[in-house]
Amino acid sequence: MVSTPSPVKNSQTQLDLREVLRHFTSNSSHPNRLRWHPALNKEDGAGMRVALLDSGISGTDSQLQSAQIQARDFTGSGGVFDPTGHGTKNARLLVAQGIDGFWGLVPASVLLVGKVLGTGVPHRGAEALAKGIRWAVYEKADVIIMPLGRIRGTTVVTKAVRLAIKAGCVVLAAAGNRGAETLLFPARLSDVIAVSAADINGQPLNWCCQMPQVNCYAPGLEIGVRGKSTSGSSVATVLAGGVETLYLASGVRRSLIDN
Template sequence: MKKTVIAGFAALMMGLGAITFAGPGNAAPEPSHIAGQIMVKFRVDAAAVGVLRRHGLSDGPWIGSTGARLIKVPAGKELQLIDALSRNPNVEYAEPDHVVTAATDQPNVDYFPSQYALHNTGQEFTSTMGVKVAGGTPDADVDAVEAWAKTTGAGITGAGIRVAVLDTGVTSSHDDISSQVDARVNYSDAATGEDIYGHGTHVAGIIAAIKNTVGVSGVCPDCDILDGKVLNDQGSGSTSSIAKGIGWAVEKEAKVINMSLGQRVSSRTLEIAVNNAWKAGAVIVAAAGNAGTQAKIYPGAYPNVIAVAATDNKNVKASFSTYGKWVDVAAPGVSVYSTFPNGSFVLGTQNNRSHGYDIASGTSMASPIVAGVAALVWSTSAGTGNASVRDKVESSADEKIYGTGTYWANGLVNACDAVDCVRP
């Protein structure tokens, strides 16, 4: 089995109106929106040009399949024009295009030589730095190794289940994850689709890194990744870029969409994109956030999304994890190993290396574990539809874990029980 190391960050937009990575201990950025553009949806499309012209504006491109348009406006006039347009009966809504920002967490000093999130015996072991590390609680893992006896994510046709990773991109030059990518698109304002930030590569590795004797293994090692770059090389983006990414994932027939990101302010455009994806048959998974409070984060808080909290290797809620009855399930999110780009990238690694593997903490790490479990379920006889897959993921979670019913509605996800594997 592969060893995976991921840097400590979490992609979950924590800011009021801002989308950031979910990393513990990060202060929420100030409210902000993209200057020079707003999102508008008209009740009658034919009225759009006339309404916009009266405000000195021109029509703009569609935002995915949401029915909303991205309208260019004078910088500094965004809120004024939103207010004016909202009063027009032909306008269903007008809203800011919120800034999405990636935030890193503080380095974790422990280095795990194995992936406790996938398989944990509870035994003490020696870290890669020669330090004795407590193994934690045996049941703190999601029993992925046991689940692999039944499925590793290939569907009935033999093709891998498609999981869309809407993030900072996935590196094109890493032996453990690059070959798992089926398609790529860049909706960020970055010059290329390459992962210069590092977060997306880590998230993708948690889901589908190749299972062999090198590096790490993903929860669903035979899954295919759809790389939707919606955040730029500084880890920031916009609500509209996320909505476009969701629409693209649906077009590419993603069975699961993972978003290790979020924003505090709900967006009608974003919710429409999520609902359209659900209607199209996708399971949508998102990080719950790292504010350590019960404040809702979107898209995680939308009904058609599985919101994921983070636990540690002792099977308790991570101190940084957002929680509440609106959160659906929990998964390991502390010191999770995974892939990083094989070159320079913005996020620093725990061991000060600039490439390869490392650990990271955040609900950004917990979310892709759940996405991987959902993909495994899709590859079984239970994978008849997104409603049945979601029900299987949630109903098979370990409800005995402390916090079920208060910190999260269900328990810690369990890959083995989700796919009805036969335990040794």
């Protein structure tokens, strides 16, 4: 368990994600920081459905073997396998089942993994993402997490996001890692919670988006387990999505961006 003042400095340390978030909440003074409420300590995501739209998922990852996962490929790659490991790492943060003592934030939730990255063609990538969003709505996702983004917006994705919002889904997307003054799509769409990354003490990372439209800053520096860490607005978006799921389960507030 991590209990030091700077718990994510050593990526070899076995992270307790809840401890990281409590530390973040208590040490950050940024008004848009992700907040942890004591009522969340007793929540595990039971009864919630969370969609992760990413690069796929490994079917052999030991930390995910007993998790409730439904996966579908929208890239035409022939399967939900994860060629980059990005989606698998993010899935662990959400539903890891306690192997080696590491638990995801919402281990009792149903995780809907949509493989939407990896088409290699921009217009096909947009269509894959839109299909993934529509699938998440059809599968009655409570929260849709998109740890991804691009410079150019597309009509097909915008329409899918609007459909999700109308259906009552909470939608989060990565604000981006392309500098402080660049906000990516679809995070810049209205009603999407745009998430950027900060260090464990709440200082925004200088290479991540810091535009006024950023709704939430979450931990995003060297987050990981088994000596493998990741940084940036993608991992911050996943953690924020996990906390949002806990808030919805607890009924403490309507959304993590509510005061």
